[in-house]
Amino acid sequence: MRALVLSGGAGTRLRPLTHTSAKQLVPVANKPVLFYGLEAIAETGITEVGIVVGVDSAAEEIKEAVGDGSQFGLDVTFIPQDAPRGLAHAVLIARDFLGDEDFVMYLGDNFIVGGIKALVDEFRREQPAAQILLTQVPDPTQLGVAELDAYGKVIGLEEKPKQPKSDLALVGVYMFTPAIHEAVRKIKPSWRNELEITHAIQWLIDQGMDLRSTVISGYWKDTGNVADMLEVNRTILETLEPKVEGTVDDVSEIIGRVVIEAGATVTASRIVGPAIIGRGTTVADSYVGPFTSVEHDCRIVDSEIEFSIVEHDTSVEGVRRIEASLIGHHVQVTPAPRVPKAHRLVLGDHSRIQISS
Template identity: 50%
Template sequence: MKALVLSGGSGTRLRPFSHSMPKQLMPIANRPVLEHVLTRVVELGVTEIGIVVGNRGREIADALGDSSRFGARITYIPQERPLGLAHCVAVAQDFLEDDDFLMFLGDNMLSHGVTAIAEDFRVRRPAAQLVVHKVADPRQFGVAEVEPDGTVVRLVEKPAAPRSDLAVVGVYFFTPAIHEAVAAISPSGRGELEITHAVQWLIERGEAVCATEYSGHWSDTGRLEDVLDCNRHVLDGLAGRITGEVDGHSRLTGQVVVEAGARVSRSYIEGPAIIGARSTVCDSRIGPHTSIGRNCVIQDAGLGYSIALDGARVTGVTGVTGSVIGRDATVTCVSGSQQRLIVGDHSTVVVAA
């Protein structure tokens, strides 16, 4: 079985961060989402991985580096424009050939992986096997109507009146039968080849399509709120590790990682939290579910339930919570009542009244 990882989307919901990085490189517990995805793929024993990339493919390739560290061979497959998930299958057909394959969206996080589901697919081998999850508002997703035995009888993309609360998450297992389905469908009203339409085509022709409900935590990291929530869940599984320097005036409680080259002085860190390599935390308080990237400076500051990307500087500002601070960004405090803000496109700033 091969794997197809989709990493070509523009990430409009993650602005302003997606202006300067592919959304799949957003860090979760100091590792890009895409690295977490590849880890889930490789644990299935898959060693041939195709990654569909758009115009930022070079950034993704540079971030992943030597694919041998994942124990797999990576092939980058260009997609000129994001024309739908089924279109990704079409442009990857030469790579996929006649093999069964796993398709995994590059911005999806699944806490427990899909090893059992993959094994079920290998044994039963339906034309398509979907991973579904109950959601509060199915109107935002592809929705599956599923019989008690797991047979999918209908699949609808973002229905106005959903007949099920089972959303199709970004993980699919396919046999080569999907290629005929993709070739048979037409673009939807939004001009994309929808994978839900291709799977529905299989259903209507009597092909076996199954669904398995996912019991772990699933995150589509397409919005900043989802990124913070996903970061929280990953940090909850963190095992503490101190390879950097922590002075005797600091106190660490709970599971805290201080990476090599990082320095913590006169500070309190409540885990789960991670301090990235070569970062400095001084005279500060770091609350739980916080990730500090590499080469950051946190001075006389207080952060909780937040993410600071590589190179960020936060000085003299306390009470920072539920925040994402971009790469090489600076957050500081000045005396007096005036405030100075430099705010990029599509940003949100909340200040105290």
């Protein structure tokens, strides 16, 4: 069995960060979100992984970060996609890599707590033509949606419907037998001019093939926007085991589940967990609040920050109260220059005026 990881896409909902970086490499608790998916795949025993990437600078960044996959115990092959043409198109161009083996398709910006090993084991054991994961969502209009019959069997799929037939959305993990290869060749582009995987799965249903679905009750997020990134960061930070490998002076306070990585320095500061301070980072005369991750080689000086993600080589100095923020790498955040206050007056003779300064 193999795995196909999709790491292309423009990441429009995370702009401006994704103008210069891959959305799959935005860090969650100081580790790229893509890495969590690769680790989840490795846990299933799959070793052969194809990663679909674009043909831009973000693709090169992903290749550099992942390497040959050996850091995860994987053997990685990169598959270029000239433009985002839909999930089914990714399956189409990966045909040579996938061969005639069953495979897992994993969207590289998705996050599932607990991994996928049990689900893959079930698929291997039962061998349906395809297996999909579903979860209840408050707004299914932005996702692929499943329609179920009275017995809970999937009878139809829609991509981002205006009038959803259920609140069960497809999670970004799919399991397929080679039957899907014929399906992706049979379908035509949607109104978005993309080959939709929902259409390919619908083709399998229409052919009478066995489609299984599992409604997951655990935590799942598509980390496509800032709010979801911060929420996933919060979830992971809550699992931290406290650890101080860096230097913390006697007047600093470390409260709760806090990780201070090797080479980090904390002076005259208060850090309230769950939080993580990356290697080589300096925190001085500052407050770092709960659900904050600060990557390596940053400077947090005379500032307050909480419920935020700060990427590497960034400085925040002299800034009071940053929260619910996602700050990219190589960023400088400083106070705005103070503008002298002045009042411009034209007063008549014998005037009386009171000015609140």
